[in-house]
Amino acid sequence: MSSQTYLSDLFSLDGRVAVVTGGSSGIGRSITEALARAGASVVVVARTETSLKATVDELAEHGCRAAWVSADLATRDGIRAGAEEAARAFGEPDILVNCAGVNLRPPMGELTDEEWDTTMTVNLEAPHLLGQRFGPGMADRGFGRIIHISSQQAHRAFVQSGAYGVSKGALESLARSQAEAWSPYGVTCNTLVPGFVMTPLNTRLSSDPEKVAALAERTLIGRNGLAEDFAGAAVFLASRASSYVTGQAIFVDGGFSVH
Ligand SMILES: NC(=O)c1ccc[n+]([C@@H]2O[C@H](COP(=O)([O-])OP(=O)(O)OC[C@H]3O[C@@H](n4cnc5c(N)ncnc54)[C@H](OP(=O)(O)O)[C@@H]3O)[C@@H](O)[C@H]2O)c1
Numbered sequence: 001m002s003s004q005t006y007l008s009d010l011f012s013l014d015g016r017v018a019v020v021t022g023g024s025s026g027i028g029r030s031i032t033e034a035l036a037r038a039g040a041s042v043v044v045v046a047r048t049e050t051s052l053k054a055t056v057d058e059l060a061e062h063g064c065r066a067a068w069v070s071a072d073l074a075t076r077d078g079i080r081a082g083a084e085e086a087a088r089a090f091g092e093p094d095i096l097v098n099c100a101g102v103n104l105r106p107p108m109g110e111l112t113d114e115e116w117d118t119t120m121t122v123n124l125e126a127p128h129l130l131g132q133r134f135g136p137g138m139a140d141r142g143f144g145r146i147i148h149i150s151s152q153q154a155h156r157a158f159v160q161s162g163a164y165g166v167s168k169g170a171l172e173s174l175a176r177s178q179a180e181a182w183s184p185y186g187v188t189c190n191t192l193v194p195g196f197v198m199t200p201l202n203t204r205l206s207s208d209p210e211k212v213a214a215l216a217e218r219t220l221i222g223r224n225g226l227a228e229d230f231a232g233a234a235v236f237l238a239s240r241a242s243s244y245v246t247g248q249a250i251f252v253d254g255g256f257s258v259h
Contacts, residue, residue: 012239020043021073022149023099025199027099027194027197028046029055030229030230030231031231036059041089043086045086049070053068079126079130080133097234124170127171138182146178146182146190147234147237150168150169150192151165154172176247183246189246191248192252195225196216198212222254
């Protein structure tokens with residue numbers, strides 16, 4: 001067996017269908033490209049049509065199969081409508097990546113009900129409802145992969161963790177609950193935990209060179225994360241190679257969390 005065939009047996013996503021929320025920017029965009037270039041047909045879900053189109057056009061240039069759905073994951077109706085439309089593009093998904101996220105971080109005492117609700121709906125309820133929509137079908141078919149993106153704030157409070165940290169802590173618990181429910185049927189559910197990654201999500205912090213340097217110093221590798229750092233971990237968790245990995249939080253953070 002050639003090394004290509006061996007690697008393909010482990011990691012190829014040929015014939016798989018993936019839905020990636022937040023796949024039009026930052027970490028999600030990198031994961032979308034990775035899954036598509038590994039063979040999956042990918043449906044990208046977010047709100048802004050221009051960035052959705054740009055993502056899908058770029059994937060087409062790589063010869064990938066991709067489609068987009070504009071949906072607002074900050075409302076239950078938006079989540080449900082987005083899920084149905086996503087399933088119409090290439091059929092029911094084998095892989096669900098919940099990467100869409102909001103980062104509203106006022107001081108705890110100033111946190112409004114609206115900020116709490118939006119944070120909980122986009123960061124936690126959307127992953128739950130999309131899991132409810134797609135998880136049982138994956139279990140019936142005997143294969144599925146659910147991948148969430150959480151945060152350091154799921155594990156420790158710093159830089160005004162607030163509602164964001166609460167949503168991400170619960171997201172990791174959601175992964176464990178989903179893993180308990182569906183792993184016996186071939187559906188693994190895991191979380192990727194980033195460190196600090198320069199993306200549009202954290203423009204305010206990224207524009208402060210001293211804070212950016214201080215965060216890089218907290219890693220063991222000596223630099224902050226790049227969106228492309230998530231490509232390999234996402235393909236691994238989406239592929240056959242990870243079939244005995246479930247309910248886990250896997251840190252892709254340059255060692256940020258280990259000291
Ligand atoms: N960057 C970091 O340092 C870091 C660290 C830890 C965890 N994370 C997590 O990683 C994930 C991706 O973050 P990122 O840094 O790559 O962010 P990003 O570049 O800002 O991308 C966020 C994505 O989510 C989509 N989105 C936001 N609100 C939405 C809504 N209401 N409905 C539908 N889609 C929505 C955005 O598209 P539209 O705006 O067009 O809707 C975009 O595609 C998030 O869950 C974040 O919490 C990031």
